[in-house]
Amino acid sequence: MISLSATLAEPQSFTLVERLLFFLLILVSGALFWRRFGPIFHKILQSRKDPDFRLSPIARRAWDFFTEVICQTKVIGQRPLPGLAHAFVFWGFCAFALVTLNHAAVGFGMGFLDPGTWLGRAYFFLAAAFAIACAVSIFGLFVRRFFVRPIWLGKKASYESGIIAGLIFLLMVTYLGAFFTTDSAPTARLLWWIHTLTLLAFLPLIPHTKHLHLVLSPATIFLSRDGFSQIPPLVGDEDFGLVTGKDLTQLVSLQAYSCVECGRCSEHCPATNTGKLLNPKEIILGVRGYLNEFGPTSEELLLGKHNSQEAVFQCTTCGACEFQCPVGIEHLPIMIGLRRGAVNTGAWEDDYGAKLFNQLERGSNALGISALERDKFIQKQELPVFDGSQEYCLWLGCMGGYDPKGREIVASFARVMNYLGTSYGVLKKEKCTGDPMRRLGNDLLFQQLAEENLKTLAQNKVKKIVSICPHCVRTIQEDWKAYGTPPEIEHHSEFMARYAGRLPKQNSDEKVVFHDPCYLGRYRNVYDAPRTVAGLAGQIIDPPRARERSFCCGAGGGLAFLGEETGERISDVRAQELVATGASTVGTACPFCNTMFRDALAASEAPPQLLDIAQLVARGLPSAEPNLNGGPKA
Amino acid sequence: MKIIVAIKQVPERDAQVRIDTWGKWIDESDVQYAMNESDAYALEEALQLREKHSGEVIVVSAGPERVGTTIREALAKGADRAIHIDCNDLNQRDALGVARLIADAIREENADLVLTGLQSDDLGYGQTGVILAELLGVPHATLILHVEKTDTGLKVKRELEAGWFQEIELPTPAALTIQSGGNKLRYATLMGIKKAKTREMRVVTAAALDGAPVAVLEGIALPKKQRSTQIIPGDAKQAAATLVEKLKFEVRVL
Numbered sequence: 001m002i003s004l005s006a007t008l009a010e011p012q013s014f015t016l017v018e019r020l021l022f023f024l025l026i027l028v029s030g031a032l033f034w035r036r037f038g039p040i041f042h043k044i045l046q047s048r049k050d051p052d053f054r055l056s057p058i059a060r061r062a063w064d065f066f067t068e069v070i071c072q073t074k075v076i077g078q079r080p081l082p083g084l085a086h087a088f089v090f091w092g093f094c095a096f097a098l099v100t101l102n103h104a105a106v107g108f109g110m111g112f113l114d115p116g117t118w119l120g121r122a123y124f125f126l127a128a129a130f131a132i133a134c135a136v137s138i139f140g141l142f143v144r145r146f147f148v149r150p151i152w153l154g155k156k157a158s159y160e161s162g163i164i165a166g167l168i169f170l171l172m173v174t175y176l177g178a179f180f181t182t183d184s185a186p187t188a189r190l191l192w193w194i195h196t197l198t199l200l201a202f203l204p205l206i207p208h209t210k211h212l213h214l215v216l217s218p219a220t221i222f223l224s225r226d227g228f229s230q231i232p233p234l235v236g237d238e239d240f241g242l243v244t245g246k247d248l249t250q251l252v253s254l255q256a257y258s259c260v261e262c263g264r265c266s267e268h269c270p271a272t273n274t275g276k277l278l279n280p281k282e283i284i285l286g287v288r289g290y291l292n293e294f295g296p297t298s299e300e301l302l303l304g305k306h307n308s309q310e311a312v313f314q315c316t317t318c319g320a321c322e323f324q325c326p327v328g329i330e331h332l333p334i335m336i337g338l339r340r341g342a343v344n345t346g347a348w349e350d351d352y353g354a355k356l357f358n359q360l361e362r363g364s365n366a367l368g369i370s371a372l373e374r375d376k377f378i379q380k381q382e383l384p385v386f387d388g389s390q391e392y393c394l395w396l397g398c399m400g401g402y403d404p405k406g407r408e409i410v411a412s413f414a415r416v417m418n419y420l421g422t423s424y425g426v427l428k429k430e431k432c433t434g435d436p437m438r439r440l441g442n443d444l445l446f447q448q449l450a451e452e453n454l455k456t457l458a459q460n461k462v463k464k465i466v467s468i469c470p471h472c473v474r475t476i477q478e479d480w481k482a483y484g485t486p487p488e489i490e491h492h493s494e495f496m497a498r499y500a501g502r503l504p505k506q507n508s509d510e511k512v513v514f515h516d517p518c519y520l521g522r523y524r525n526v527y528d529a530p531r532t533v534a535g536l537a538g539q540i541i542d543p544p545r546a547r548e549r550s551f552c553c554g555a556g557g558g559l560a561f562l563g564e565e566t567g568e569r570i571s572d573v574r575a576q577e578l579v580a581t582g583a584s585t586v587g588t589a590c591p592f593c594n595t596m597f598r599d600a601l602a603a604s605e606a607p608p609q610l611l612d613i614a615q616l617v618a619r620g621l622p623s624a625e626p627n628l629n630g631g632p633k634a
Numbered sequence: 635m636k637i638i639v640a641i642k643q644v645p646e647r648d649a650q651v652r653i654d655t656w657g658k659w660i661d662e663s664d665v666q667y668a669m670n671e672s673d674a675y676a677l678e679e680a681l682q683l684r685e686k687h688s689g690e691v692i693v694v695s696a697g698p699e700r701v702g703t704t705i706r707e708a709l710a711k712g713a714d715r716a717i718h719i720d721c722n723d724l725n726q727r728d729a730l731g732v733a734r735l736i737a738d739a740i741r742e743e744n745a746d747l748v749l750t751g752l753q754s755d756d757l758g759y760g761q762t763g764v765i766l767a768e769l770l771g772v773p774h775a776t777l778i779l780h781v782e783k784t785d786t787g788l789k790v791k792r793e794l795e796a797g798w799f800q801e802i803e804l805p806t807p808a809a810l811t812i813q814s815g816g817n818k819l820r821y822a823t824l825m826g827i828k829k830a831k832t833r834e835m836r837v838v839t840a841a842a843l844d845g846a847p848v849a850v851l852e853g854i855a856l857p858k859k860q861r862s863t864q865i866i867p868g869d870a871k872q873a874a875a876t877l878v879e880k881l882k883f884e885v886r887v888l
Contacts, residue, residue, distance in 0.1 A: 237828050344824040357821035361707075362668040364648040371648030376886070429650065444710075444824040452666070 007115040008124040009181045009188040022107045032204035047253040047296040051235040065222045074326040085137035092134030095127045135172035152263030160209040170198045213260040220258040221328035229332035241340025245298035255329040256287040265321030270552040271314045275567030278314040280321040312338045317439045317557035318518040339441030352563040364431045365398040374401040386425030388461045394424045395467040399591035406591040412618035433475040436558035454484040465489040470519035497529035506620040510538035513583035516550035517590035530589040537616035555592035575600035586610045635689035637680040638745040641673040643704040644756040657853045659725045669704045672751030676812035681712045697724045710826030721840030728849040733765035748809040767809035774809040779816035
């Protein structure tokens with residue numbers, strides 16, 4: 001049994017031969033590490049500079065580093081049990097930094113942490129606690145990978161992971177063993193040497209395996225872009241997005257080499273989960289494969305080598321991958337970058353896509369309907385026209401102006417605003433915000449649409465916009481910034497949540513299952529507002545995948561306009577999940593989700609009713625409107 | 635194969651048009667413009683022929699300076715060079731006048747094939763292409779959906795009424811007016827627009843060309859909104875059903 005006075009045993013002296021051997025082994029191990037890591041490092045540095053990269057705000061970066069690296073929030077948050085195990089291994093490594101440095105110093109007779117002192121003892125015992133947690137955790141992770149075998153880790157269990165796990169386990173055991181012996185015992189010397197050899201074997205293995213993330217991912221997280229799905233600007237006359245190796249930027253290359261292949265992105269990807277070719281993990285590994293084979297100065301096309309065009313255009317840009325990636329990979333700029341490369345050069349040939357683009361080269365909306373129909377709708381609903389005197393501009397969007405379901409949502413929301421006495425107006429003309437063009441990578445058309453709309457808004461002196469469509473909100477607020485200063489904008493869920501206290505609460509125990517739209521949740525970080533609003537109409541329940549982990553409806557990324565999907569329909573899968581909750585009503589907050597579910601729910605036997613949050617609220621309003629724009633009824 | 639495509643810039647499909655104070659044209663101050671639809675199909679046909687048989691595609695367009703954007707769009711989609719006939723009174727010229735402008739501007743090119751759209755989306759005369767053929771002294775065919783090059787000339791597919799098609803052959807040089815919908819249009823790309831900057835756009839002034847109008851445009855008018863009364867026959871049930879139908883699909887108030 002270990003006594004209270006016990007402490008870490010360290011060999012007190014090494015022969016000259018031992019020291020020389022140790023020195024030589026360090027050199028060999030370091031050289032083997034660099035032989036593999038050097039070229040990778042070089043490839044990252046050789047990549048094109050990110051034109052929009054700025055180190056500030058440093059506080060945001062420091063915070064991301066603290067939460068995601070030090071506290072392991074994403075690792076734990078999205079997969080609690082293995083996440084915690086990983087965190088213990090990581091924290092163990094952190095605690096061992098000092099121990100390992102001292103361990104090596106001892107080999108040269110220069111140990112600086114004396115196990116005999118109070119401080120040394122305390123630290124070595126602390127490290128021992130971490131060593132136990134680390135050893136247990138790595139054993140657990142080993143069992144998970146080789147016996148539980150979740151499919152997201154890949155079909156083949158990688159034997160390198162087994163070796164690495166073994167080495168880590170051995171490191172911990174040899175460290176702990178030294179507490180049970182004395183400085184002069186041959187066992188101490190043996191444990192020291194085994195620990196040393198394990199360390200020196202571990203080092204060169206790092207860049208050879210996905211354990212490269214040990215070195216790279218802290219930097220990847222620290223250097224990641226500011227904001228979700230930040231699409232970098234195109235610079236100069238030769239930049240069309242990610243076309244060839246030359247277009248890969250340092251951030252893209254760094255991220256490609258950082259992937260730890262945990263498969264969280266695939267686990268949440270709506271395309272991967274419905275039998276499509278796209279697998280976000282494979283896209284990132286595809287970029288890595290390209291870098292390994294061709295390098296960042298190659299003029300070979302990126303698509304058609306390690307990544308396929310078909311896969312890239314199956315992305316709904318729901319952002320589940322980017323949101324949960326624990327090593328700071330930003331999938332959307334890469335995915336959209338590859339699309340830009342294909343669309344901006346004309347390499348993407350798709351009948352539906354070309355039709356959509358042509359419609360917007362000549363017309364005003366993505367649905368290809370005459371703008372006269374929008375005028376008729378405005379007249380029929382008696383929507384006030386924006387003349388600069390009103391507080392809000394109600395942005396209709398393509399769905400709100402042309403789609404029958406979208407129009408119902410607009411009509412309901414207008415009733416809510418009338419009830420609240422909000423002054424608002426709609427623009428006489430509006431063009432598509434360019435959301436589908438942005439996500440599909442058509443920069444020419446996106447720029448035209450953004451600029452024309454910005455001009456219209458400026459002419460009309462619009463200060464504040466409210467919209468029923470999260471896609472419009474996101475595109476206007478974030479993506480238009482590249483071409484001007486958009487007015488303030490909010491989603492109708494945020495608007496109504498602010499006035500929830502003044503809106504009638506319906507006495508109903510109706511169960512409403514709420515579907516989080518990707519562009520409202522992950523893109524805008526708004527989860528509670530729509531629930532507050534829908535809560536006025538009934539009891540809110542969440543489907544199994546909700547909030548940050550919401551499962552896409554299948555419409556985003558321009559896919560609503562691209563014809564039939566391969567594999568299962570994403571909207572069907574999600575609709576079934578919503579129906580299975582037993583709720584009598586499906587609540588949505590996005591006209592695209594609404595239209596996708598309208599079709600998908602029709603297939604179920606007794607479909608629940610499908611209502612936007614604005615419709616849920618409007619249902620509780622007194623049927624006759626006493627005075628338009630005149631404030632709430634007494 | 636040297637192909638010339640005559641394209642026109644017209645008000646965008648969704649433009650809200652108002653008549654200007656002179657009553658002879660629309661108020662252009664707030665209107666956005668786009669390539670005439672059937673001209674876009676003519677351009678597509680030309681580009682596809684060039685891709686198959688090599689050669690050159692030249693676009694020609696008449697109008698004021700703003701026409702440059704539509705010309706650049708055509709260059710961006712793949713046309714090799716362009717001729718811009720600079721004139722500020724295009725709307726006041728009749729089809730003969732416009733055809734003369736174009737004929738004079740392109741005569742020296744001696745093209746194998748001249749394509750135009752079937753008709754313009756704004757004035758809709760449907761004559762410019764045909765008169766152009768006459769002025770150039772080449773055979774023509776109208777309402778063409780598909781063009782095929784043969785050893786002796788061209789084989790073309792025409793659209794007739796009631797779903798019928800006609801295939802005819804004609805020698806080159808020739809002029810064809812292209813119907814919308816025969817091909818799938820390619821989209822303009824960023825790379826195309828950038829490349830278009832380096833392509834030749836020759837400007838010729840209308841004054842140097844012959845194009846005096848024979849027919850003079852006196853005025854334009856918006857369609858009158860009509861009020862009409864209809865008596866719906868049949869018994870009450872039948873009449874009600876017809877009424878609902880009409881309210882739904884004709885008047886669209888339901």
